[in-house]
Amino acid sequence: MTPHCRYVLRLADTNLVLAQRLGEWVGHAPALEEDLGLANVALDLLGQARLLLTHAGELEGRGRDEDQLAYLREESEFLNLTLVEQPNGDFAVTIARQFLFDAWQLASYEALLQSNDAKLAAIAAKAAKESAYHLRYSSGWLIRLGDGTAESHDRMQQALARLWPFTNELFDADDVDRAVAAAGIGPAPDSLATTWARHVDEVLTEATLQKPPPAKFNWYGKQGRHGEHLGYLLAEMQALHRAHPGAIW
C-alpha cells in the first residue's frame, strides 16, 4: 500500500471510528437536543468516511470497496488516530474528545484544499464546512461545562487531562506523513499545530479551564498499533457484515 493510500485510509478510519463511537450515544444522551446533535455529527463523519474509504479503495487498486474496507479488516489494519477510539465516558469526555478532534480535523481539511489529489481536495472542501459546524458545537459545550457549575468544571477538566496525551499523535510525523507532505498530497502534521493550539487556547480560556501539561507518551493508532478499546468497537461494528458476508441495504 502506497503512503498516499495509507494516508487517505488514516483519514477515513479516523472518521469511521469516531462516527461509531458517537453512534453509541443514540438514545442515551443527556437531552433530546444532544441526542440529535451527536447523531448528526456522527452522520456527517460517517458520510466523510464513506467518501474517503471509497477513494482509498480506488488508490489501492485491489477492488476493495467501502464495505470491504470498513467491515473486513482486522484491528491492526485500522489506521485511525488513537484519540477517537477512546470510550465515550461521561458527556464531558465525549465533548472533550470531540473538541480536541474537531479543531484538528478542520485545520486538516482546510490544508487539504491545496492537495495535489483533486479528489481528496474535493472531499475536504465539502467536509470542511461540516467540520466547522462540529467545532462550533463542541466548543460551545466545552465553554458551557467549563464555565458552568463547580461539578461540571471539574469533570470537564478531568476529561481534558484524560484525553490530552492522545493529542501528541495528531502532530507527530512518521514516514507516511513525510511522504505525503513531500508529494503535496497532505499537510505536514506539525504545520497544523499552530492553528489547532490557537483555537484550543482561546476556547479553554473562555471556558476557564487549564491546559493540561504536555504529555510525554505518544500513541500510534495511525500505524495500526491500538489501545485496548478498538477491538470491542470493531467487534460490534463488523458483526452483522461478517455474519452475512456481502450483505447490502
Add this chain to the structure above:
Amino acid sequence: MIADAAVNVAPPADVFRRLQALLSQVPDPEIPVISVLDLGVIRHLLQRPDGTIEVGVAPTYSGCPATPMIKADIVRALVGAGFRVAAVDVLTPPWTSDWITTEGRRKLAAYGIAPPAAAVDSPRRLWQPDPAVACPRCGSMQTAKQSEFGSTPCKALYRCEACLEPFDYFKCI
C-alpha cells in the same frame, strides 16, 4: 463516478425544458414541499454520446441519508418519462445553501422552516455570530437557537420568543 464533460453535450433546448419540468416535480424526500431543483442539488443535465441523460447531483451533506434517495427518485422520474438516465455525484464545488432558489426559500418559509438567513463563502464564516432568523410562523425576529442540530443534518432548532413556537431553521452552509 465523475462526469466527463468532454464527451457529453447539452441536450436540445426542448429536451432540456422537458427534463426541467420533470425534475420540478421530484420532491426532496425530507422536505416534500420543495423540489430537487429548488434545493439546488442539480448541477448539470447532459446528454452522453449514447443518448443517456446524465444528471449531476450535489449531495447537501456528506452523510445525508436522503442523497441516495434523491438520486433514485430522479432516475425513476426520468426513466418513467422514457429517458435513459444516469445520476452522478458532483462534489466540486460543494453544495451550499446559497443555491436554494428564491422560490425554494419561499416554499420553505410557507412550510414552517426558516430559510437560510445569510450567504456563505467560507467555513470560517461560521464563526461569526448567528444571523437573525425570522420566525416562519409569526415573522418575529425575537428568536433563539435551541440547538445547532435539528431533525436533519441541514437544520438547526430554534424557538420564537414572541409566539413561543419551536421551528426548524435551514442552516447556512
